[in-house]
Amino acid sequence: MDTYAKSKLNKVRLNKRAEYDRKTVHKIIDDGLVAHVGFVDQDWPIVVPMIYARIDETLYLHGAKAARFAKAMGKGIQTCITVTHLDGLVLARSAFHSSVNYRSVVVHGHAKPVTDKDEKIEALTLVTDRIAPGRWDEAREMTDKELRSTGVISVPIEHAAAKVRTGGPIDDEEDYDLPIWGGVVPMRQVFDPPEDDGRLAPGTQLPESIKKLLAGNSG
Amino acid sequence: MDTYAKSKLNKVRLNKRAEYDRKTVHKIIDDGLVAHVGFVDQDWPIVVPMIYARIDETLYLHGAKAARFAKAMGKGIQTCITVTHLDGLVLARSAFHSSVNYRSVVVHGHAKPVTDKDEKIEALTLVTDRIAPGRWDEAREMTDKELRSTGVISVPIEHAAAKVRTGGPIDDEEDYDLPIWGGVVPMRQVFDPPEDDGRLAPGTQLPESIKKLLAGNSG
Numbered sequence: 001m002d003t004y005a006k007s008k009l010n011k012v013r014l015n016k017r018a019e020y021d022r023k024t025v026h027k028i029i030d031d032g033l034v035a036h037v038g039f040v041d042q043d044w045p046i047v048v049p050m051i052y053a054r055i056d057e058t059l060y061l062h063g064a065k066a067a068r069f070a071k072a073m074g075k076g077i078q079t080c081i082t083v084t085h086l087d088g089l090v091l092a093r094s095a096f097h098s099s100v101n102y103r104s105v106v107v108h109g110h111a112k113p114v115t116d117k118d119e120k121i122e123a124l125t126l127v128t129d130r131i132a133p134g135r136w137d138e139a140r141e142m143t144d145k146e147l148r149s150t151g152v153i154s155v156p157i158e159h160a161a162a163k164v165r166t167g168g169p170i171d172d173e174e175d176y177d178l179p180i181w182g183g184v185v186p187m188r189q190v191f192d193p194p195e196d197d198g199r200l201a202p203g204t205q206l207p208e209s210i211k212k213l214l215a216g217n218s219g
Numbered sequence: 220m221d222t223y224a225k226s227k228l229n230k231v232r233l234n235k236r237a238e239y240d241r242k243t244v245h246k247i248i249d250d251g252l253v254a255h256v257g258f259v260d261q262d263w264p265i266v267v268p269m270i271y272a273r274i275d276e277t278l279y280l281h282g283a284k285a286a287r288f289a290k291a292m293g294k295g296i297q298t299c300i301t302v303t304h305l306d307g308l309v310l311a312r313s314a315f316h317s318s319v320n321y322r323s324v325v326v327h328g329h330a331k332p333v334t335d336k337d338e339k340i341e342a343l344t345l346v347t348d349r350i351a352p353g354r355w356d357e358a359r360e361m362t363d364k365e366l367r368s369t370g371v372i373s374v375p376i377e378h379a380a381a382k383v384r385t386g387g388p389i390d391d392e393e394d395y396d397l398p399i400w401g402g403v404v405p406m407r408q409v410f411d412p413p414e415d416d417g418r419l420a421p422g423t424q425l426p427e428s429i430k431k432l433l434a435g436n437s438g
Contacts (some may be wrong), residue, residue: 009263034319036255036301038264045227045257045264047301049323082255082266086408091429095347095358096365100253106248123317128314133406139314140394146315166415175359179423183415185351185432189305190409197387204398210310212403 004160009108028105029054029083029160032173033130037061038080040109052081059107060114060123061153066080076110079155088187092169093180101165103182114152123152132209161206173211190217223379225289227328238381247381248273248302252349256280258301258339271300272345277341278326279333280372295329298374306333307406312399320384320403327354327378333371343360351428409436 003020019025022154038047051060059081088101114120121142142150169182176182194210222239238244257266269280279302307320333339340361347355361369388401395401413429 009265026322030229034256034268034303034321036303036306038255038257038266038267038299040259040264042263043259044297044327045299046228046254046257047257047264047266047299047325049255049301049303049321051319057425061419076327078263080257080264080266084253084255084268085340086253089350089410089432090359091351091354091426094365095343095355095361096369098347098354100270100350102253102268106266116349124314127318131308131317131319132310135310135317136314138399139310139317140312140397140399142314149434150315168414171418176418177420178359179420180357180359181413181415181419181423181426181429183413183419185429186411187408188411191308192405192407194246194400194402194404196400199395200400200402201396201398204400206236207310207400208343210400210404213291 004157006161007159008138009046009159012164016094017163017165019023019127019145019164020160022085023107024164025107025157025160025162026054028085028103028164028209029059029107031085032083035059036082036084038082039077049131051127053123053130055122055126059109059155060127061111061155062124062127070165076112077210079109079111086187087166089185090165091183091185093178093182097169097171099165101162101167101186103162103164105160105162107157109155110151110158111155114154117147118151119154120147120150123154127152127211129209131205132154133212135207135209138207138209146147147215223376224312225380226378228378236384238383243383244324244376244379244381245273245305245325246373247322248278248326248382250304250322251302252276254280255301255303257301258296258420270346270349271361272342272349274341276376278328278374278376279346280330280374281343281346281370295331298328298330300326300328300374303407306385307382308404310400310402310404312390312394312401314389316388317386318384320386320405322381322383324377324379324381325373328374328376328429330372330374334374336366337370337417338373339366339371340374343369346371351426354426354428354430357426
């Protein structure tokens with residue numbers, strides 16, 4: 001099926017901005033680096049930023065914070081993972097119609113620690129390659145000890161919905177006569193020149209992974 | 220008091236990265252545009268991106284999504300507001316020590332709809348000025364009808380903690396001999412040239428608010 005089923009959990013209030021097709025949802029997820037992960041701990045919501053990767057219909061979360069998170073998990077706890085990209089400021093002629101252009105995805109599923117070694121390596125490879133494409137293979141091989149002490153959590157995508165706002169402001173018709181600027185200021189994330197840590201072994205070159213990152217700057 | 224009290228809710232696991240002083244927390248909050256807001260709805264965590272502003276020790280949230288959110292609120296519901304800035308990719312020689320530089324704040328408090336008109340106007344002024352500094356005064360004045368149909372939620376900062384990672388990778392001592400690049404690729408958000416919507420009244424100029432935004436691009 002190419003769309004996620006609508007449910008009480010993922011139904012978006014403003015329908016004109018909702019998207020449920022898998023391609024759109026996957027693309028927004030795959031364009032991000034850090035997700036905001038929510039879970040419930042003794043009646044309080046907790047939201048933490050975490051690095052993640054997607055394999056098919058499963059999200060993998062990684063981070064030191066995983067420890068606190070994992071502590072609360074037995075057979076899988078209810079989790080919300082939200083990925084947001086800011087694409088621009090929308091300046092309408094009225095404050096009321098001003099907005100931002102964005103793409104966001106909200107995923108719900110039950111989170112569990114990954115215990116299978118191969119699955120963990122696959123997830124960590126992808127997570128590392130999100131920091132910089134191809135970085136896993138460039139880096140020193142992960143030891144068994146490191147692997148054991150790295151927490152990875154898997155969350156199957158049980159519900160998902162995307163919301164997307166694009167384009168200029170929609171002003172009240174009479175406001176277009178006002179001498180007030182209306183339009184969009186596009187935003188994007190860029191990389192600045194890499195700064196090595198001053199401890200490079202002689203002859204060490206800038207890796208392909210970073211060159212690929214920087215090449216994406218123009219996009 | 221210049222620091223937030225440590226509690227079960229805001230205690231950060233990795234203490235070396237934790238900050239509880241108000242100035243640090245406020246600065247990270249004030250540098251952001253969109254927060255990830257978590258609340259609990261029938262045992263599920265829900266995390267949505269929302270525009271916000273801070274006045275002293277209160278956060279104000281704004282957005283169409285506020286409707287869904289507010290529905291769940293009677294006398295104030297338990298809310299988590301997280302603001303995250305990505306500052307750079309940290310490429311260590313090992314995948315294990317690779318990381319990202321970031322500043323984040325996690326706030327907890329009880330959310331309530333704002334009903335006082337003056338408080339609502341003050342909050343909306345600040346929220347609008349976060350989209351672009353000074354925009355509230357440039358835009359067409361908000362009507363009473365618009366004001367009534369705009370949802371604003373206030374959340375007093377009851378608990379708060381910041382986490383900050385800066386600097387280069389910390390590799391295992393023996394890995395520094397490897398011919399693998401180690402360092403940081405700084406990241407930041409930039410604005411591209413403004414695009415008007417093609418419906419400007421004759422003679423309308425680019426406003427000061429946008430000029431200020433663009434001037435911040437170099438930082």
